Amino acid sequence: xxxxxxxxxxxxxxxxxxxxxxxxxxNFPLAYETYGKLNESxxxxxxxxxxxxxxxxxxxxxxxxxxxGWWVTAVGPGKAIDTNxxxxxxxNVIGGCMGSWGPKEIDEKTNQPYGLNFPVITIRDMVKAQxxxxxxxxxxxxxxxxxxxxxxxxxxxxxxxxPNKTFSAIPIACSTSHSAQNIALNELARQAIMADPVWDxxxxxxxxxxxxxxxxxxxxxxxxxxxxxxGMQEKFGRKLQExxxxxxxxxxxxxxxxxxxxxxxxxxxxFDANSIxxxxxxxxxxxxxxxxxxGLLEAFKNQxxxxxxxxxSSDWLYTTKENKDIVIALNASGADVSFSExxxxxxxxxxxxxxxxxxxxxxxxxDSMHIKFKNEKRI
Amino acid sequence: xKKEFKVIADLLPKNVRVLDVGCGDGxxxxxxxxxxxxxxxxxxLKKENVTKCIYKGLPVIEGNAETExxxxxxxxxxxVILSQTLQAFYNPEKVLKDLLRIGKSxxxxxxxxxxxxxxxxxxxxxxxxxxxTLPNSWYNTPNLHMCTIKDLFHFCTExxxxxxxxxxxxxxxxxxxxxxxxxxxxxFSKLGIFLIG
Numbered sequence: 001x002x003x004x005x006x007x008x009x010x011x012x013x014x015x016x017x018x019x020x021x022x023x024x025x026x027n028f029p030l031a032y033e034t035y036g037k038l039n040e041s042x043x044x045x046x047x048x049x050x051x052x053x054x055x056x057x058x059x060x061x062x063x064x065x066x067x068x069g070w071w072v073t074a075v076g077p078g079k080a081i082d083t084n085x086x087x088x089x090x091x092n093v094i095g096g097c098m099g100s101w102g103p104k105e106i107d108e109k110t111n112q113p114y115g116l117n118f119p120v121i122t123i124r125d126m127v128k129a130q131x132x133x134x135x136x137x138x139x140x141x142x143x144x145x146x147x148x149x150x151x152x153x154x155x156x157x158x159x160x161x162x163p164n165k166t167f168s169a170i171p172i173a174c175s176t177s178h179s180a181q182n183i184a185l186n187e188l189a190r191q192a193i194m195a196d197p198v199w200d201x202x203x204x205x206x207x208x209x210x211x212x213x214x215x216x217x218x219x220x221x222x223x224x225x226x227x228x229x230x231g232m233q234e235k236f237g238r239k240l241q242e243x244x245x246x247x248x249x250x251x252x253x254x255x256x257x258x259x260x261x262x263x264x265x266x267x268x269x270x271f272d273a274n275s276i277x278x279x280x281x282x283x284x285x286x287x288x289x290x291x292x293x294x295g296l297l298e299a300f301k302n303q304x305x306x307x308x309x310x311x312x313s314s315d316w317l318y319t320t321k322e323n324k325d326i327v328i329a330l331n332a333s334g335a336d337v338s339f340s341e342x343x344x345x346x347x348x349x350x351x352x353x354x355x356x357x358x359x360x361x362x363x364x365x366x367d368s369m370h371i372k373f374k375n376e377k378r379i
Numbered sequence: 380x381k382k383e384f385k386v387i388a389d390l391l392p393k394n395v396r397v398l399d400v401g402c403g404d405g406x407x408x409x410x411x412x413x414x415x416x417x418x419x420x421x422x423x424l425k426k427e428n429v430t431k432c433i434y435k436g437l438p439v440i441e442g443n444a445e446t447e448x449x450x451x452x453x454x455x456x457x458x459v460i461l462s463q464t465l466q467a468f469y470n471p472e473k474v475l476k477d478l479l480r481i482g483k484s485x486x487x488x489x490x491x492x493x494x495x496x497x498x499x500x501x502x503x504x505x506x507x508x509x510x511x512t513l514p515n516s517w518y519n520t521p522n523l524h525m526c527t528i529k530d531l532f533h534f535c536t537e538x539x540x541x542x543x544x545x546x547x548x549x550x551x552x553x554x555x556x557x558x559x560x561x562x563x564x565x566x567f568s569k570l571g572i573f574l575i576g
Contacts, residue, residue: 308433327440328450334396336420339440340429357426361433368436 007063008056008099009033013132020122020285031099032056032091032133035075036083043373045139046081046366047130047166048090049147049154052222052279053271055098056090059083064098065270073354080363086143086370091133093126093154095279097272100129104205104272115202115274123150123286127157134165143373144366146170148351149318150279153286156326159307160288160299167376168306168369170362172351173315175322176296176329177287182317185225186280189218193273202274215273216264223263228314228347232256296329303335306372308365310358312350313343338365380410383570386546386553387460387486390574391415395457398422398481400444401464405432412437420456422447445469448477456482463488463512463570467521484543484576491547493527493565512569528571529561535575544574 008031016026033056038045048058050070059075061068075081075088092100095118103118110117134142145155145166152174159169178186196214198204204211227235236256240246243253252258292298307330311323320341330337342358344350350358380388384407391397393415399408402421405428411417421439423429432439442450444461445468459482461474466489468474478485490512491497500508507517515521526534528547535542545556547568556564556571564571 306438324442324450331420331440331450332452332455334455336438337440338429338433338438339442340426340433341441343426357430361430364430364434365436368434372436 010099011133011136013129015132017125017128019119019125021119023119025101025119028094028101028129029099029105030091030094030101030129030133032089033058034090034137035059035088036086038087038137038139041374041377042139042141043143043377044085044370045087045089045137045142046144046146047134047142047158048075048081048088049127049130049145049151049158050090050093051147051149051151052276052283053219053267054151055096056092057098058088058090071352073352074359074362080359081146081366082363086366089133089137089139091130093279094129095121095126095275095282097275102272103202103274103278113205115205118274118278120281120285121278122282123153123157124161124291126282127154127161130158131162131165140165142166143370144168144170146172148172149174149348150283152318153283153288156288157286159303159305160292163303163305166305167373168308168365170308170310170365171323171326172310173312173318173323173348174326175318176289176299176326178284179322183284185221185317186284189221189280190277192217192221193276196273199273202277204273210268211273212265212268215268215271215276216261218273218276219264219267219271220260223260225317226347226349228316228345230314231345231347234345297333300330300333300335303330303333305335306369307335307337308361309337309339310351310361311339311341312346312348312355312358313341314345315348315350317348380406382548382551382553383462383488383572384410386548386572387462387488388414390486390544390572391417391458393417396420396455398451398456398459400448400459400461400478402428402432402437402439403462404428405435405437405439407460407462408432408437408439409435444474448474448481451481453480454483458482458484458486460486461488463490465489466524466526469523471524479540479576482576484574486572486574487531488570488572489526489528489531490522491528491565491568491571492525493529494569495566498566510569527565528556528568529565531571531573532556532558532561535573540575542573542575544572546572548572 010029010031018024054070057069058071059069092098094101103114107114145158152171155171193214196211199211239255241258289295311320327339396418399421408419429441459478497508547564548570
């Protein structure tokens with residue numbers, strides 16, 4: 001959890017931001033990373049929004065974890081989102097723990113980490129906070145706003161808050177509001193953290209500890225939901241972990257157990273438990289139509305952005321049906337929308353993986369949108 | 380571009396909103412957008428074609444017209460196009476009803492089962508016809524509900540659907556189909572294009 005801040009680019013957002021909870025914040029840090037170069041006509045900027053446990057390090061090597069960026073399959077030189085051609089921006093969401101204003105930052109009032117004194121934030125707040133970054137980088141209109149899962153929610157929210165700030169948008173594997181099942185799974189993750197005695201009502205950082213056990217269980221819950229039943233069966237089946245027979249104990253006999261334990265323990269090294277509480281809460285509160293009395297139709301009214309919605313056939317966290325509901329709402333409001341369902345057994349995780357059909361679709365859309373955007377700018 | 384698409388394009392005024400149901404690789408949509416400044420949207424079943432449309436920057440929704448037309452609101456398009464697919468649906472009547480609900484007008488084209496070569500194939504050879512417009516054999520054809528120009532003409536009359544234009548196509552020739560020349564056009568046209576609604 002400890003990292004050198006010199007590896008992290010940060011802006012100070014001085015403008016006041018009124019959060020959905022009512023509180024107004026200002027002078028807060030927003031950490032970000034960029035890849036590629038902004039061209040002269042400024043028509044090649046792509047804003048990527050990260051998912052629940054992501055951060056601003058989309059591509060290349062993450063300087064903090066020393067591991068590959070979370071979307072290295074899709075973003076980089078020569079990749080679907082080609083950084084030789086496009087200027088890619090990604091910010092760490094507020095509430096996160098990679099340099100942006102989050103519950104582990106120091107509260108000036110108490111001189112201690114915020115913990116639960118951090119305000120409950122929403123997807124809308126996260127998106128609004130990132131507008132300052134675009135201003136800082138001198139970008140008036142993006143070529144594309146995209147992201148998967150919670151990143152997809154942010155891309156949708158971005159288009160409704162700023163209807164004229166992006167030429168196109170690709171919400172991937174997401175929905176317009178969290179379903180009961182989504183909320184239930186997030187609640188499971190939160191309860192796991194809060195049930196860990198080390199969590200201590202969120203004050204653990206004062207003692208410089210992490211509720212590792214609870215956080216690891218929270219991550220396991222997530223990992224189960226990111227895979228599909230078939231994908232899991234194919235990958236692990238009933239295979240045993242480096243042993244010939246059952247050990248008649250509660251150690252990780254099965255490979256799937258070992259996998260989950262590994263994912264859990266690796267995660268606690270890089271993520272703050274309170275951030276999980278805050279970000280999952282933001283996802284649960286997400287309901288795109290909430291600020292529009294006429295519902296989704298009103299939310300997407302007069303939308304000039306060109307959308308591509310992508311779903312994955314085996315994703316049971318954000319199903320094809322939920323993704324199609326976005327398409328239906330966009331269609332109903334007369335927006336320009338495309339939709340593609342990628343056939344795969346890899347579940348919700350698919351958007352992070354090397355899925356050729358998905359990456360091909362992503363590339364085709366972005367490249368064709370770039371041509372259109374350039375033409376529009378010329379006129 | 381094939382003759383059929385030229386005829387369909389000629390039926391459309393400029394600057395209208397069009398839904399192309401079963402838009403294929405988007406070649407008709409592309410033409411309509413470029414030449415007529417039409418706001419076009421496509422619905423397509425085949426993944427390969429969906430990806431092709433996306434590469435061309437055309438708005439396309441992957442989906443099945445038989446089950447997914449409900450997503451389009453009433454009268455949300457000036458025109459809905461259905462090119463040579465009506466016969467492939469399980470329930471063409473229902474699909475047609477949906478198309479008329481979505482579009483202020485509907486353009487449908489059908490391979491004409493009343494075309495003389497189709498008739499003679501069955502009459503003289505006693506075999507299901509295989510022609511340029513009907514290239515499949517009986518066992519692998521997607522066509523479940525073949526009809527003739529005359530059938531569709533009568534269907535519209537019976538259901539009180541107004542036929543605004545009906546055009547017969549044979550190779551490069553096109554001709555208007557009217558009530559008084561229906562028999563002859565039904566005999567000599569490979570393809571029928573109807574503007575209804």
